Amino acid sequence: MCGIVTAIARRNIVPVLLEGLRKLEYRGYDSAGLAVLKTEGTPELTRLRAVGRVAELAAQADATQLSANIGIAHTRWATHGVPSERNAHPHISGGLAVVHNGIIENFEELRSKLQAKGYAFTSETDTEAIAHLLHDKLKTIPDLFDAVRATIAELVGAYAIGVLTEADPSRAIVARKGSPLLLGIGEDGHYAASDTAALLQVTRKVVYLEDGDVAELTLDSYRVTLQDGTPVERPVNISSLSADAVELGKYRHYMQKEIFEQPQALANTLEIIAGGGGISPQIFGAEAVDVLKATRRVLILACGTSYHSGFTARYWLESVAKIPCTVEIASEYRYRESVPDADTLVVVISQSGETADTLAALKHAKSLGMTKTLAICNVPESAIVRESALRLITRAGPEIGVASTKAFTTQLAALALLTLALSKINGHLSAEQEAGYLNQLRHLPVAVAKVLELEPEIEKWAQRFAGKHHALFLGRGSHWPIAMEGALKLKEISYIHAESYAAGELKHGPLALVDKDMPVIAVAPADELLEKLKSNLQEVRARGGELYVFADAGSEIPESEGVHILHMPEHYGMLSPILHVIPLQLLSYHAALVKGTDVDKPRNLAKSVTVE
Numbered sequence: 001m002c003g004i005v006t007a008i009a010r011r012n013i014v015p016v017l018l019e020g021l022r023k024l025e026y027r028g029y030d031s032a033g034l035a036v037l038k039t040e041g042t043p044e045l046t047r048l049r050a051v052g053r054v055a056e057l058a059a060q061a062d063a064t065q066l067s068a069n070i071g072i073a074h075t076r077w078a079t080h081g082v083p084s085e086r087n088a089h090p091h092i093s094g095g096l097a098v099v100h101n102g103i104i105e106n107f108e109e110l111r112s113k114l115q116a117k118g119y120a121f122t123s124e125t126d127t128e129a130i131a132h133l134l135h136d137k138l139k140t141i142p143d144l145f146d147a148v149r150a151t152i153a154e155l156v157g158a159y160a161i162g163v164l165t166e167a168d169p170s171r172a173i174v175a176r177k178g179s180p181l182l183l184g185i186g187e188d189g190h191y192a193a194s195d196t197a198a199l200l201q202v203t204r205k206v207v208y209l210e211d212g213d214v215a216e217l218t219l220d221s222y223r224v225t226l227q228d229g230t231p232v233e234r235p236v237n238i239s240s241l242s243a244d245a246v247e248l249g250k251y252r253h254y255m256q257k258e259i260f261e262q263p264q265a266l267a268n269t270l271e272i273i274a275g276g277g278g279i280s281p282q283i284f285g286a287e288a289v290d291v292l293k294a295t296r297r298v299l300i301l302a303c304g305t306s307y308h309s310g311f312t313a314r315y316w317l318e319s320v321a322k323i324p325c326t327v328e329i330a331s332e333y334r335y336r337e338s339v340p341d342a343d344t345l346v347v348v349i350s351q352s353g354e355t356a357d358t359l360a361a362l363k364h365a366k367s368l369g370m371t372k373t374l375a376i377c378n379v380p381e382s383a384i385v386r387e388s389a390l391r392l393i394t395r396a397g398p399e400i401g402v403a404s405t406k407a408f409t410t411q412l413a414a415l416a417l418l419t420l421a422l423s424k425i426n427g428h429l430s431a432e433q434e435a436g437y438l439n440q441l442r443h444l445p446v447a448v449a450k451v452l453e454l455e456p457e458i459e460k461w462a463q464r465f466a467g468k469h470h471a472l473f474l475g476r477g478s479h480w481p482i483a484m485e486g487a488l489k490l491k492e493i494s495y496i497h498a499e500s501y502a503a504g505e506l507k508h509g510p511l512a513l514v515d516k517d518m519p520v521i522a523v524a525p526a527d528e529l530l531e532k533l534k535s536n537l538q539e540v541r542a543r544g545g546e547l548y549v550f551a552d553a554g555s556e557i558p559e560s561e562g563v564h565i566l567h568m569p570e571h572y573g574m575l576s577p578i579l580h581v582i583p584l585q586l587l588s589y590h591a592a593l594v595k596g597t598d599v600d601k602p603r604n605l606a607k608s609v610t611v612e
């Protein structure tokens with residue numbers, strides 16, 4: 001979703017802004033723009049905007065040999081108004097320019113007021129209202145910092161903004177509420193961006209802004225205050241993110257890189273159990289023992305792929321830890337009238353830790369009195385982690401591909417640890433069982449690496465698949481969410497319409513769709529539901545449907561006409577879903593390659609969904 005970069009430095013900041021935008025591309029966008037102040041002579045605002053890729057914006061900057069010491073830049077993911085140059089940021093009012101990530105809910109009201117004052121709107125965006133509002137404020141509040149504070153006081157909704165003005169070229173102002181924003185402290189100036197990856201090119205020293213913070217950046221200093229002007233100190237962190245972690249290296253796409261990083265991502269996430277000891281609740285935080293002991297139910301809230309990891313964990317939590325568990329899509333939960341329960345552990349799962357609906361669902365649960373909260377998240381400094389009492393940080397490393405892969409499997413690893421911790425605390429885990437599960441978890445990276453070796457076979461399947469318009473994914477039990485995740489992956493990046501069903505539901509509707517043009521993908525581990533699944537597969541074959549079956553050791557499904565089998569090396573018990581999702585990730589990746597779609601930046605989608 002929209003990304004922001006701001007820079008003021010003793011160097012030409014145009015390349016910094018453009019490189020920053022390139023690093024934010026993964027968030028998803030459909031247009032890009034920047035505004036700089038040329039400070040030689042009279043400060044003059046120059047704006048460039050382009051629909052499509054940052055490369056187009058960079059070409060414009062090259063053509064005009066743009067150079068400046070202060071500027072703001074933006075990638076836009078359309079919310080209010082179509083993707084077009086007119087709607088691309090920055091938006092200008094008089095000599096000032098604004099970039100914005102988020103949604104201003106009262107923008108229609110603001111627009112009417114500003115129009116009544118004579119402001120003409122040239123775009124359909126909510127952001128333009130911020131630019132005109134600030135312009136209006138500057139008439140009575142000449143100080144830019146104070147005028148920004150007065151402006152944001154009137155905004156309802158979520159925002160991260162960057163502002164500069166011809167009238168005061170010595171500083172850029174940024175502010176955030178609800179959308180991510182951090183400052184970068186450089187050797188030669190100061191920077192701000194929506195995430196750290198955009199700033200690693202200039203600094204590792206970062207300051208995470210809190211909701212409601214306003215910051216002023218000059219060449220030599222920065223300061224942060226609350227909206228009311230009260231100065232606040234925010235800690236300076238040294239980012240441990242390596243620049244390599246966000247480089248493509250030998251891979252063609254980030255999604256491919258991230259699929260193949262899974263053994264390492266899992267090893268890193270599971271390092272907490274690398275020692276010889278047993279599972280300890282403390283891995284979720286110092287207060288976790290008491291919280292887990294008092295937990296009678298679990299409520300999991302998440303979106304997208306993270307929802308699927310939660311849905312998988314439900315099977316584990318109920319069957320192994322014997323704890324009732326519900327899993328709910330965050331955007332539904334936050335607006336539904338539900339019955340709160342103080343003994344429930346609320347688990348929020350998010351790769352980014354910034355997903356607006358998940359964050360709002362967490363806050364909603366807390367407002368209902370459910371204060372036992374646990375975040376399973378890949379970004380330690382994120383809003384969701386900060387908002388939760390307990391946390392387990394997955395160590396997948398930065399995930400750039402819009403289609404989530406390594407975040408998903410590491411979330412599952414973390415949820416397996418939660419399952420074991422709750423089982424143990426409730427007396428449902430013998431020492432022998434605990435040792436068995438821990439061994440399996442420690443061996444998981446190796447097991448995943450073996451599954452990745454199946455890529456050439458899966459590539460062949462993808463060739464046959466890519467010409468199809470629809471696909472049906474089937475699974476049962478804890479592999480039903482894996483079928484859901486497989487279908488999501490395929491539709492996200494190859495645009496093949498894919499649906500998933502619990503295989504037992506086949507005859508209650510989807511069987512009507514099955515014919516020779518509808519490939520049916522079955523997740524078929526050798527578990528207690530295999531025989532049931534086999535009957536469901538017969539139903540498909542009898543209607544001429546072509547089957548692509550992901551079996552594992554012991555599944556014993558024979559290959560025959562119209563029944564293609566991929567044999568996974570081993571059956572992995574409770575953790576089998578973690579292995580079974582890997583070939584589905586590879587299948588969608590290769591189907592997308594054959595179709596020639598933009599794998600890492602699928603149309604219309606965003607990586608980090610920071611608006612509702």
Ligand code: G6P
Pocket residue numbers: 303304305306349350351352353354355358402403404605606607608609
């Ligand atoms: C977007 C991404 C998905 C992701 C979902 C939830 O839709 O494209 O890949 O699963 O958001 O994101 P989160 O960061 O909360 O896991």
